[in-house]
Amino acid sequence: MKKRISKLSVVLISALCLSGIFTGCGVTPSTPNGTNGKLSIVGSTSVQPLAQELADAYTAKNKDVKIDVQGVGSTAGIKAINDGTCDIGTSSRELKTEEKAWKLTEHIIALDGIAVVVNPKNSVSEISKEQITKIFKGEIKNWKELGGIDKEIIVVSREAGSGTRGAFDELLKIEEKKDGKTTSYLKADALIAEGNGSVKANIASKENAIGYISLGFLDNSLKALKVDGVEATVANVKNKSYPISRPFIMLTKGEENATVKSFLEYIKGDEGQKIVSEKYISIK
Amino acid sequence: MRKVRIADSILKFLIIGSSLISIGALLWIVGYIVINGLPHITWEFISTEYKGDQTGILPMIISTAYIIGLSLLISVPIGICSAIYLVEYSKPGNLIRCIRFATESLAGIPSIIYGLFGYIFFVTALKLRMSILSGSITLSIMILPLIIRTTEEALKAVPNSYREGSFALGASKLTTITRIILPSAIQGILTAVILSVGRIVGETAALYLTAGMVTRIPDDIMSSGRSLSVHLYMLAKEGISFEQAFATATVLLIIVAVINFIANMLASRIKKATTAR
């Protein structure tokens, strides 16, 4: 009886392993250029929800194509497309000079605002660009300096490879470029959160926190501050009155295969841009 | 005498206090998660895909199964053969010491280093991309020491009289191993496999950048797939939904409990068998 159960388990486990292999061998693995109708998109966490929506809509129409979207970070995405470990890289910031030297093809697919957010319980509703810079540099440390309660400001920023952070730090002069080197003046003890979702989760749960997220991630769990009197809305980003915004870029390297070309055309076309304009600014 | 009494009381207090803290904390965590998670584990949750508004974890379960299957396929044969060599063939010497040192060291390397290695070597350098394959090869190296060690114990536990008897009957070494020793050790080997499965299910750091985080059902081993643990990590990190997170955590707990139960049953069977002799 014992031996029978053991033998049975051995058979079951081998079956599990073999099934894994056979499923693997059943479909021919896609070549690095995704010519089997399979696309791998790696990059920005800000672009990810939009890319996923576009991918879902596209694959609903083209049933033989499969698209994988992963949000790791803009710099990771730029690096991945350069290394050839994905088919399309996404970034939520402009490419740096050393990255431009890699001769990647840039396709701008949307414009996105960066909202400066606080916890809904925070009494502060407005802020100026200079105040934002000072807070993130650590020069303003307490909410009372902005008319709020007497509590320390908890600054939440992103990991160094984040495109949102790159755009934010550049636009708000939290970093400086000198002789090709970038110096960051971000407060040393800022809480580093990985990904837009993580920033959101942190700020929604901490009453004295401040941070920045992609406009597309804004919802009722957070309060977006008016910057220089302008509210963070899609309309205000489009008419350029809201000062903090950046492009969403899809990157390819070298010759693009048919599936990539088709997907990119879809995104830049009317249907794709209609999906874009739901939460972001279309390029049309 | 008084001093002893006071010291005794303090010690008693520490013992009871510590036990309450540890048992209490552990019960609290498991209870909190299961109570919050169980209501959200519906048949829909387990069997639907993670697309749009749907938040089913079927793709994650399938990815986890593929990763377990492939990792075991790679490391179990190699592990068993290594253990056979170490126990049945080897003579004490430098080579054995090297092999043992290698397996002990492999076991001590933190999983994030496997993840880093896997990302740079399998995903990028070998162009395997973020895929079930990259993740499985990485994990198979990670569980190899566990399989070798546990199989070794199982083989050593086979009484020498079996071997001697077999040789006396004229069987060759290979026949002895395949027909006598392995079947006797099979429960121990199964324990090794089950422990490895437990380890794989709980692994996050090594899979995060090797198998990726795609939420679709993987088409093949070259596809990226998100395992259950990685899914829980993403849910926790992004604060998407507490209900999903609790439910996923509860599913993980149930899987681990089942694995543990099976491993314990096997272990007690082995114990009974060996003491009966």
Added chain:
Amino acid sequence: MEKSKLKIKSWKKAKIEKVVEHMFLICALIAILSLLVIIGFIFAKGLPAILKIGIVNFIFGMEWKPSEEVFGIFPMIVASLLGTAGAVLLSTVIGVFTAIFLAEIAPNWVANIFRPGVELLAGIPSVIYGFFGLIVFVPLIDKWFGGGGNSLLAVIVILTIMVLPTIISISEMALRAVPKEYKEGSLALGATHLQTIFKVLIPAAKSGILASIVLGTGRAIGETMAVILVAGNSPILPESIFGRVRTLTSNIALEMGYAFGLHQEALFATGVVLFVFIIVLNLILNLMLYRMGEKA
């Protein structure tokens, strides 16, 4: 005729035996091979980075700013060491006392319920502890002490809980393995139960308890994802136990996706440092075990 047929048969068999033996050897060598490849890779990429950055600058540098090519990991070394030390200290005290309770004081039926429970807990994925820490401990710490809650304290708390089951189960096994005669002899000599436990049983179970501490330390220093969820990840020396920290492991996980060039090599160098710590730790603890073995 018969004889030569038999001879060929046994010759073939012998050959197969030799081939199979070599196959087994090759499998065993694969273990060495993978270890060499991994260690080789890490050191090959990491050591040149340490030399380029300067070993003092790297290990004792206080700032980690990859965009400015400043790579100092001292704050992260401190975070890893403090987090691990705090967790191991707390969990050893709580764990050993709990093991004493389970092995010596609790009635059998209680112990028989809790032992498999503790073993189960040792196998729980660490992400679950991280998740729990994030939703329970971080807000709690924020409420009582302010600062956001993501802190060194949160790291120590979840690492302690993670390491606790390992220490409890192995220490309890070690205590139960002590020969009954020790306990009976001590009690016969008039010692109280407690005196017996602390002066006879614990010293006898030393090596098992120490082994559990080694395993626990290894688990604590290597933990990554759970720590990222609760630590705050600021690469600085914390001002207090409530300050944000970044451990060596978290640093690698946070940045390996996008690092390239010297930055990437610096991450491998961080791996080298981690590796060295673990080896040193194992050496120290094995030395202690050896010394205790000698004394006994």
